[in-house]
Amino acid sequence: MTLTNWAGTWTFAAALADHPRSVGEVQRLVAESGGGVRAVGTFHSFNDLAEGRTLISLADMPDDIELDEDAATVRVPAQLPFARIAAAIDARGWALANMGSLPHISVGGATATATHGSGLANGNLSTSVTGLDLVTADGGLLHLDRSDPRFAGAVVHLGMLGVVTHVTLAVQPGYxxxxxxxxxxxxxxxxxxxxxxxxxxxxxxxxxxxxxxxxxxxxxxxxxxxxxxxxxxxxxxxxxxxxxxxxxxxxxxxxxxxxxxxxxxxxxxxxxxxxxxxxxxxxxxxxxxxxxxxxxxxxxxxxxxxxxxxxxxxxxxxxxxxxxxxxxxxxxxxxxxxxxxxxxxxxxxxxxxxxxxxxxxxxxxHWGKWFAMSELGGLYPRFEDAAALVRELDPDGTFRNDYTRRVLGL
Ligand SMILES: Cc1cc2nc3c(=O)[nH]c(=O)nc-3n(C[C@H](O)[C@H](O)[C@H](O)COP(=O)(O)OP(=O)(O)OC[C@H]3O[C@@H](n4cnc5c(N)ncnc54)[C@H](O)[C@@H]3O)c2cc1C
Known part of the structure; x- marks a missing residue:
């Protein structure tokens, strides 16, 4: 069956792996993949960003949302659309700082690409991320949060660092x-x-x-x-x-x-x-x-x-x-x-x-939309640090693809 993105502007050559139902299954899929792995969200990107040899969808993973009212954070499975998170935290009187134009996109896919709403004082949706849980290239688990100097390089990751299973977001009182x-x-x-x-x-x-x-x-x-x-x-x-x-x-x-x-x-x-x-x-x-x-x-x-x-x-x-x-x-x-x-x-x-x-x-x-430019690293002051982080966490390029080679030289 042909797999396309939401708008039908990209047809995947990759096959969709069996949907994992636990973090352990994600770890096994990555460890046994032999490379060419990409996690996918809700397929709303317009280009080949999510292409790979094997695509891992987390759609069948557990969907528990953990609100920590003392810390003012919510830990959510990466595959959930913003609408699901919003409904759950709003019911308990909490809110996110901002949203994109559509609530259908997954938190994992949106924050991986710096998806944004609007507001001169509002950061993009990635700036609400306070923690990430990843399955890395060797099948291991890694938790990153703001106490780790690599965190600022890991939030907008374009799928290059691993499969993000959970994202922790800052919340604030509802409004x-x-x-x-x-x-x-x-x-x-x-x-x-x-x-x-x-x-x-x-x-x-x-x-x-x-x-x-x-x-x-x-x-x-x-x-x-x-x-x-x-x-x-x-x-x-x-x-x-x-x-x-x-x-x-x-x-x-x-x-x-x-x-x-x-x-x-x-x-x-x-x-x-x-x-x-x-x-x-x-x-x-x-x-x-x-x-x-x-x-x-x-x-x-x-x-x-x-x-x-x-x-x-x-x-x-x-x-x-x-x-x-x-x-x-x-x-x-x-x-x-x-x-x-x-x-x-x-x-x-x-x-x-x-x-x-x-x-x-x-x-x-925008990382997830159409553009003709390539070799974009020079536009980002911390690009060399980002490239070093990609090589540190994924030395063999398990999660890289034609897009990352063309667009970032990685
Ligand atoms: C109708 C429409 C409206 C849009 N509106 C906006 C907007 O208002 N603002 C804006 O900035 N953008 C907007 N976009 C673009 C969209 O937000 C981004 O392309 C976003 O990345 C799509 O998220 P997704 O869940 O579909 O991710 P996908 O397109 O499935 O994947 C995007 C990237 O994230 C990676 N990824 C996804 N999940 C994981 C995971 N669990 N672990 C590791 N990597 C992962 C993929 O490998 C890929 O590299 C819009 C798109 C559409 C179709």
């Missing part, structure tokens, strides 16, 4: 959020003062196309918070539910009224297919937020090339962090995202043009 959509906000308002637009709420997303005069600004306000105005930057607050892609208002979370953090921070509902239901290719590049205006202007110059292939662009922010392979390592970042039509040859031809336009800003591509 409410409301999200409001401002229509017909002039592009110029974003270009003139990006800090004002992206600083207007706990989590802010700008949605639109490149050649238009106006965009939508989605503001997620953490409550209790300031009064939500009816007009911002000359754009009116929508009074009806707004879609993200096409006219599907059924798959987006509730707008215009307060609700629990996990039902407002993601754009998409867990009980619906997100985005364009997989009829799409996604790409995203991170630049220093200080370069936002110049970088956005450079991409806008390509609007005639981009917009015919584009379903929607989303702009978000990510706070700087110290994780060695995080796309926000050392710089508060603007994420410039494209949801393209699933027209693979045309998108492949376009990406080098976008990358050339962004080149002056040292763009870092």
């Amino acid at each position: 409410e959020v409301r999200q409001d959509v401002y229509l017909d906000v002039p592009w110029q308002a974003v270009l003139d003062d990006p800090a004002a637009v992206f600083g207007a709420g706990y989590s802010v997303s700008v949605f639109g196309h490149w050649g238009t005069d106006a965009v939508q600004v989605w503001v997620k306000t953490r409550l209790p918070g300031d009064e939500v105005p009816d007009t911002r930057w000359g754009g009116d607050r929508a009074r009806v539910q707004m879609p993200i892609v096409g006219d599907d208002t059924d798959n987006v979370t509730v707008q215009g009224e307060p609700g629990p953090w996990h039902a407002r921070l993601p754009h998409f509902r867990f009980d619906r297919q997100p985005s364009a239901q997989g009829e799409e290719i996604q790409s995203e590049y991170f630049v220093d937020f200080a370069d936002a205006t110049a970088a956005l202007s450079a991409v806008r110059a390509l609007s005639d090339r981009i917009d015919p292939l584009l379903l929607i662009t989303e702009l978000r922010t990510v706070a700087a962090d110290d994780l060695w392979l995080s796309t926000a390592a050392g710089r508060t970042s603007l994420g410039i995202h494209f949801t393209f039509r699933r027209e693979a040859p045309e998108v492949k031809a376009l990406l080098p043009e976008i990358e050339a336009a962004l080149a002056p800003f040292a763009p870092r591509p």
